[in-house]
Amino acid sequence: MKTTVIILLLFAAELTLQEENPCKLPAETGPCRGNFPRYYYDWDLQQCLEFTYGGCEGNANNYDSVEECEATCPDGEHKEQNPCELPADSGPCMAYFTKYYYNKESKKCETFVYGGCAGNENRFDTLEDCEAMCIEEEENPCILPADSGPCKGKFPRYYYDWDLKKCVEFTYGGCEGNANNYASLQECEATCPGEEEPKDEDPCELPADSGPCMAYFTKFYYNKESKKCETFVYGGCQGNENRFDTLEECEAKCAEQNAKVRFDTLEECEAKCAEQKKEESPCKLPADLRICRGSFPRYYYDWDLKQCREFTYGGCKGNANNYASLQECEATCPTEEHKEEPKEEPKEEPKEEPKVENPCELPSDSGPCKAFFKKYYYNKESKKCETFVYGGCQGNENRFDTLEECEAKCAEQKNRRRPCELPADSGPCMAYFTKYYYNKESKK
Incomplete structure (x- = not known):
């Protein structure tokens, strides 16, 4: 009887030990159907492996990164990674919250957009919270010894050896350590042994x-x-x-x-500035979309075709052959430097101006951007103003900041008749003015 009790107690103790040590637990996806890459410690293989986490429940053998997993297992004692060392992480959700994180490269707290779920601990509601957590009076990092930290990663880094007066390579474990830790030889040499911070680039x-x-x-x-x-x-x-x-x-x-350009002599100034006047006409430059991700309709002058053409501008950089409207482009090119004998062009019949589309007739349009703004639009099917989510760019004119603004513009639509359907009406006065109306019977 005593033997049985002892065996049961030992078994219970072993179960308790396993519960306390998350590294002995199996990988557990949980009942939810999310798809999040995570890491767990495989006790049999004695290494951290990747698995897919569903997003809820599961167990404690669940780590955001292989570094966090290796820092915790196999001893099961969690060595917390300094949140100020983590990168900004918006998470997988698509909401829009302005938060603060500590940028270990610039050594400052900066803003970023948080999506509303997941992410990491390097996320603060206010600038003050971020600075209180991550910014403190630091001694000169160049006099500190190389510190690999407690984690077991293998990352090549550089530190400044105060005795040798030069930057030397060492292996960083991936967490903790100290500020004498640089991603490149150039960064190390730019920081030490001169000023503690590299000179700001203009x-x-x-x-x-x-x-x-x-x-x-x-x-x-x-x-x-x-x-x-x-x-x-x-x-x-x-x-x-x-x-x-x-x-x-x-x-x-x-x-x-x-x-602020200065010249030593009048001759030098005149020679240099005369060259500036001879610079190539912007009308000869090619359309330049550049690298930004915006989508703005613009016009450029095609020197070969001798006409203004539309192109999509990314939103930054580019060149001077970039006009907001066709009229602006045609007014600029080729009137200045590409003057040619004017050619007689056949007279065109005057075109009817395009009808301005009623914004209240348009569908709701969130646009291509991913922000989250609550707006109102007029739903012509339900004949009332309703809410929708606006992404922050483009879209159409059926978008209002308030319900009142939407109703003032559109809610009377259901009570209005199109003017073209109304009969001619001379009114009660006796003056004589010749006017035009549309006869819906004769259709003219």
Whole structure:
């Protein structure tokens, strides 16, 4: 009897030990049907393996990354990774929340767009919360020793050896460690042993950078090619310092650079500036879509075809052969530098102006962007204003910020008759004016 009790107690103790050590648990997808790549520790193989997690329940043997898994198992003691070391993670959901994360490259707290689920711990509601967690008074990182940290990864990094006065390669484990840790030899040499922080690059020299996020914000940047401030589409996170909220802010920072050119002699000034006047006409430049992900209809002058043509502009950089309208393009080219004998063109019959489409007749249109804004549109089927989700760009005119605005514009539609269906009506007055009306019987 005593032997049986002892065996049962030992078995219960073993079960308790297994429950306490998540590394001994099997991979468990859980009952939900999501598709999230995760890692678990395989106790038999003594290594971390990938599996697909459904998104709910499961067990504790479930890690976001192989580094986190290896940092925890096989001893089962969780060594928490510093959240300030993690990258910004928007998560798989498509909502739109402005949050803050610590960028370990720039050593600053910055904004990013959070989708509303999953993600990681490097996410803060306010700038103050982020700075309180991640920014502190730091000693000179260049005097610190190389520190691989407790994790078992193998990442080639560089540290500054204060005694040797040079940057040396070492192997970083993937978590913790210290600030004397650089991804490249160039980054290490730019930081040590001079100033603690590398000298800031002139933001006005940088290209427009939309960043990896998918939001849609119109910002300004200084285009060093055209020497003026222009608009581009910012995705909502990362990017660089050549990004301004207003045209005035951009010009105050960068546009004066164009006026700071100085010459030693009058002759040098006149020679240089005379060359500027001879620069190639913008009408001879090719259409330049550039790398940004916007979709803006623009016009450029095709020098070979001698006509203005439409193209899709990405939203940043490009060149001066870029016009907002056909009229602007035709007014600019080829009148200045490509003057030719005017050719008589056959007179065209005046075209009817396209009818302006009634916005209340249009369907709701969220547009291609992925933001989340609650708007109103008029549903011509139900004959009332209803809500829909607007993505933040493009779409159509059947979009209103408030229910009142929508109803003021459209809700009377059901009570209106089309003017073309009404009979001629001279009115009660006795004056004499010749006017025109549409006769729906004769259809003219």
